[in-house]
Amino acid sequence: MFFSTQSDFRDWLEANHDSARELWVGLFKKASGKTGITYKEAVDEALCFGWIDGIARRIDDERRIQRFTPRRRGSNWSPPEHEARGGVIELGLVHPAGLAAFERSKQDRQRRYSYEGRPHELDPAYDERFRANVRAWEFFQAQAPWYRSTATYLVMSAKREETRLRRFETLVADSEAGRRIKQLTSAPPRQRAEQSPEGPSRQPG
Template sequence: MDTIFFQTEAEFREWLEQQHAQMQELWVGFYKKSTAKPGISYGQAVDQALCFGWIDGIRKTIDVESYMIRFTPRKPRSIWSAVNLKRAGELVELGLMHASGLKTYQERDPDKAQLYSYENDKRALVDSYEAQFRENPAAWDFFQAQPPYYKKVASFWVMSAKKEETRLKRLATLIEDSAQGRRLAQVTYQAAKNATSENGEDSR
């Protein structure tokens, strides 16, 4: 697959202006901060993608210095994360949204926006849970290679349980499934919605 390392936001924006309506995907390359190599940041790339109705997805390692993320056009009526929804609104106010991005933003389903309310609370594993996760390198590497939305929903699924016993069981399930190279069966959009309710602990 071809990967492009953009040096600036302007370069990525120019590519999107020319290709956003024709292309179905783009792998954008990023250098890790520790390399000190120049290039567009992840946040800058997401901003420009939002401006044209695109969204980030799968992340893959290239080498010890870099990684790549797949960007694609957002599907109609897809679910917006709370973070992207807020940022898109800011980009609209700044006058940076392209017509295609504005159309995608305006056609979003407001009811589905609440589905990602987990981003406002309990969105990350506590340090002790993350440390336990890292003890299984295969599981941790698989988890880190997943799209941002999956990692957030999976983390919320673990942390949203009321009882410590349930949280630990869910963490064990997440680690086990990740070690086997598979995503949690429980983490579906419906499961995420159920996890935000006050009742219904998972027995696993």
């Protein structure tokens, strides 16, 4: 679809941003001498409604089409997008749908940073004790990465030392017995906690 002006594209987004799954926007190359919405104008309007540009396809020497879709939750924002986002916000052009997309991206980023900063290793003293129990350690090391990471987090995330120690001793005892800790026995095999920005639920400690 070719739009003569930026406002025409905005009108389309206003009417269809929450129902359409995609739109291929037609763009003229500068050398064509033809007028119409520019790539930057299209991207700015898409940002205002929580949409994002994707792949482009050449039509001929003068025209191409650019795919636009609603932004998926968890998708990364590039530096140019962050810059453009700030500009359209300052101008007061952002639709509520766009503001919601901005807020989701902020929350996703905060969750990722929170996950990256969480403990992935046992305290050195705990680690030494765990390794000393060869049977328990071998069982633990034979488990999937997501299980080791999550079990470690459950131990080290406790606020009180006595809670950490109790969870650690349970982990060692269960490992020595050849079984996973109770909290993770029902976890699906395909789960990959280390790839989840949210991570497992925090237990009180």
